Amino acid sequence: MSETSVADPRVGGPPAVSVHAARLEYGGVPLFDDLDFTLAAGRWTCLLGPSGVGKTTLLRLIAGLEPATGETRIVANDGLALTGRIAWMGQQDLLLPWLSALDNALLGAKLRGDADRGGARRGRAIDLLYRVGLGDRLDARPAGLSGGQRQRVALVRTLMEDRPIILMDEPFSALDSITRWKLQELAADLLVGRTVLLVTHDPREALRLGHFVHVMAGRPARLGEPLAFDDQPPRALDDSRLLAREAELIRRLASAAEAPS
Numbered sequence: 001m002s003e004t005s006v007a008d009p010r011v012g013g014p015p016a017v018s019v020h021a022a023r024l025e026y027g028g029v030p031l032f033d034d035l036d037f038t039l040a041a042g043r044w045t046c047l048l049g050p051s052g053v054g055k056t057t058l059l060r061l062i063a064g065l066e067p068a069t070g071e072t073r074i075v076a077n078d079g080l081a082l083t084g085r086i087a088w089m090g091q092q093d094l095l096l097p098w099l100s101a102l103d104n105a106l107l108g109a110k111l112r113g114d115a116d117r118g119g120a121r122r123g124r125a126i127d128l129l130y131r132v133g134l135g136d137r138l139d140a141r142p143a144g145l146s147g148g149q150r151q152r153v154a155l156v157r158t159l160m161e162d163r164p165i166i167l168m169d170e171p172f173s174a175l176d177s178i179t180r181w182k183l184q185e186l187a188a189d190l191l192v193g194r195t196v197l198l199v200t201h202d203p204r205e206a207l208r209l210g211h212f213v214h215v216m217a218g219r220p221a222r223l224g225e226p227l228a229f230d231d232q233p234p235r236a237l238d239d240s241r242l243l244a245r246e247a248e249l250i251r252r253l254a255s256a257a258e259a260p261s
Contacts, residue, residue: 013042013164013193014041014042014164014165014193014194014195015041015078015080015164015165015195016038016039016041016076016077017038017062017074017075017076017077017082017195018036018037018038018074018076019035019037019038019058019061019062019072019073019074020036020072020073021034021035021036021070021072022036022058022061022072022074023035023069023072024054024066024072025069029219030220031054031219031220031221032054032057032058032220032222033220034071034220035222037058037214037223039062039165039197040195040211040212041077041195042193043212044188044196044209044212045198045211045212045213045214046197046198046199046206046209046212046214047059047197047214047216047223048199048206048213048214048215048216048249048253048256049215049216049217049221049253049256050217051201053218053221055199056169058216059167059169061074062074062082063086063088063167064086084163085165086163086167087158087159087161087162087163087167088158088166088167088168088169089154089167089171090169090170090171091169092174093142093150093151093153094154095154097141097142097143098141099141099142100138100139100140100141101129101134101138101139101140101141101145101149102122102138102139104142104153104157105125105128105157106121106122106125106157106160108157108161109160121160124160125156125160126138128156128160129152129153129156131190132155132156132186132190133152134149134152134153134156137149147174147175147179148179148182151172151175151179151183154171155186155190159190164194164195165194165195165196166191166194166195166196166197168187168196168197168199169199170200171187172200172205173201173202180205181237184205184208184209184234185234187209188208188209188232188233188234192232203249203250203253204237204242204246207227207242207245207246207249208233208234208237208242209234209235210229210233211228211233212226212227212228213226213227213228213249214226215252216256217255217257224252224256227245227248227249
């Protein structure tokens with residue numbers, strides 16, 4: 001990857017990721033059972049549904065943070081292991097308060113002990129921080145940054161992991177509307193060509209960013225047929241396609257909230 005590009009450098013591009021026959025229980029009650037789900041290669045997939053239905057758990061299962069049980073299989077379509085190819089961005093920025101914005105962006109590589117030969121990694125982090133509007137805040141610590149600025153650092157930290165698969169768990173939900181809208185646009189721009197799964201409670205956010213928008217409902221949880229878009233996000237807030245599908249998505253969410261659990 002070049003110092004300014006965010007397209008995946010790996011031969012063949014980012015993989016599709018398929019979840020087959022996923023099963024997970026809590027207290028003997030299946031959260032989901034025999035669940036099949038696919039993340040399209042190089043596309044944004046957005047996942048909505050009632051609280052507690054299992055969205056974050058599915059995200060964690062794909063990330064390898066929840067143990068697979070039963071016949072569960074999670075595979076990439078290129079036949080390669082998922083280990084080392086996933087980056088995670090959560091709702092909380094989780095910046096270390098004693099580090100600068102730049103050092104927080106570089107944290108992953110530092111923790112792994114990766115050498116920065118010729119300062120290329122540092123240069124790329126600076127470039128990305130400038131790109132997200134924080135070029136004048138490189139030395140600022142988290143306490144001196146706004147919530148939106150901290151999430152921009154967290155986004156850069158995620159990009160610095162240079163992974164083809166990005167899992168995002170409500171990363172913008174704690175932000176005000178304008179900051180959230182701006183970061184949606186930044187994320188869509190900076191993650192072009194990645195395989196992205198975004199969990200969100202915001203229908204409009206999903207419709208702005210998703211190539212595929214799924215609703216998860218029931219217990220055991222199931223995924224409905226997705227709403228699909230073939231253009232490149234982000235979509236304008238007044239995009240007629242977004243507005244036309246918003247009512248349909250809200251109806252699906254209302255039905256999901258009424259599904260037996």
